[in-house]
Amino acid sequence: MKLRKPNGLQTPDKKWLLDEEEEVRLMNQPKAIFRGVIVLYFVIGLEILIMISPAAGFFYAAFNPFLLSLAQSSATRWLTAFFLPHMVSPPDLLLKTVRVAGSVLFVVGAIGFFICAVQVYYNKFTRRGVALGGLYSRIRHPQYLGLMLTGLGLSILWPRFLVAALWAVMVALYYLLARDEERRMLRQFEGEYREYMNRSGMFLPNEVEAAIRRLLPFRNSSLRAVLVLLLLAVCAVSGAFALRRYTVSTLPLWSQGRVTALAILPNDLTMLDHRMAPVLEMPEIKEHMGGTPGAILVYFMPKEYVMQGMIADTGGEWQLYKRHHTFAMIGDWIFHPFRHLEDGHAAMRHGTGEGMEGHTVGAGMVRRMVFLRVEAQSDLPDPADLFGINTRRSPLFVADVEIHNLVLQDVRDLPPETGWGRVPTPIF
Incomplete structure (x- = not known):
């Protein structure tokens, strides 16, 4: 017609x-x-596509001031927050x-x-x-x-x-x-x-x-x-x-005293239950935590976890816009929604590493732990309150531990920002 x-x-x-x-x-x-x-x-x-591309710096030069202005007030801060798992495999x-x-x-x-x-x-x-x-x-x-x-x-x-x-x-x-x-x-x-x-x-x-x-x-x-x-x-x-x-409410959490740990991979929760308490007793870990007031949140992940730069600036290799794999990551993000969180690490878990005392350890059992200080406007009676929209989280230090034998490979302080600077990033 x-x-x-x-x-x-x-x-x-x-x-x-x-x-x-x-x-x-x-x-x-x-x-x-x-x-x-x-x-x-x-x-x-499409911010996610831009933030893993070489154009991230130009995009955030214009967009991040807007996000930061929203984050200044509790009335608008919720707009910059996230409401679904993005870094954590959906539990x-x-x-x-x-x-x-x-x-x-x-x-x-x-x-x-x-x-x-x-x-x-x-x-x-x-x-x-x-x-x-x-x-x-x-x-x-x-x-x-x-x-x-x-x-x-x-x-x-x-x-x-x-x-x-x-x-x-x-x-x-x-x-x-x-x-x-x-x-x-x-x-x-x-x-x-x-x-x-x-x-x-x-x-x-x-x-x-x-x-x-x-x-x-x-x-x-x-x-x-x-x-x-x-x-x-x-x-x-x-x-x-x-x-x-x-x-x-469904995040895989482990809690003891003022420390709460979140398993990026839900299957690691059993490992957390058996190994996190001894990890906290390691002298180097206790030394780095000692002077930090308030609650502490720990992200428990494979050492080569690809999105760790959103949690803290653990190194330039985890600033994804520098990796030059933009299209491959976009394809995974859309068509393989869990591979970059789970299966994508499989190829990275082979080989060996050296512990702080010269021990040779299997990289497959190494877990990276990123420690953050949590500042809230009130007490945090529930570990889930650590993820509140008005709660502030600041990176403290990162530790790599061969989790089976409890061998500390590395521990170092972190800058107070993520791999994307002050950009509000996902917290789970």
Whole structure:
């Protein structure tokens, strides 16, 4: 079906043409602003891709002051925090399912968007008229739907609260853009486009949107739209807080006195239970901990754990933007969501190392422990409180221990920042 301009508009006079051009110019101004905001959302959401690329320094030169300004106030600090495991392998099936769903939504949304874009431009270049086949036969704006799904997946892949909140804003902007496009189409193709609207849904199939409309109390379409968008925003932010609470409650933790240790790999929790207490009794460890007041959080990980730079600056080789494996890491991040956390270490666990006393030890049993000082606004009765949004964590020192024989390989102090400087990074 090809939509045609009504006969009355085929031969406009010059004055009408100038008026139309001015109207188009005025309409395109807010449209350009909306699309600029949406592009900004994807730039912020794709922070993880940028931070492991050589362009990280340029990106954070502009973006990090914004993050740090949010982190100055307890009212906005939550926007810089994370709500799902990113450095820690998800400890249970629910969190693993959510993580896989993020990759699926990201890929499916992107594929849907590009398929629809090819269809639209193919029809445009071959002069076949407006695209009304494929997904367009059921949904009027499948490209926007694809970008919404991609954005939702992105909110899971890089689970910063700011990304989740901006996703809700992006959905609202896509709705406003879709309404604007439909008003213009109705002015040009009144009867034909209204018929098309009657048999298709805006973002979902018509029967699904009809069922949703029956559940809402308002008959006015604008009020219904506002209510739906508000519900989406509330669900996005409150759902992120609920996931964060659940994540913290399931973290594999070991605790003794003022020291709490987090196992990056859940299977290491047994090792923590049997070996962490003797590790804390090592003279070198006690010496480094001795003068530190308050609670201490320890990250327990393989020595070659690839994301340790997000916890502390343990060396330039763990600043991922210097590794020049950006595309390989992006592929793992999307298509193999747990390999960079678990299986990716397998090739690094072979060989031997030398302990501090000259002992030769198997590298496969070496665990790196990054010790952080925790400063909170109140006492921390529960170890999970160490991960509070308003709790400050500062790197102290790192120790490498051959965990089977309790041989200390190395211990050294750390700078007070992570491998990305003062950038707010994930804490679990």
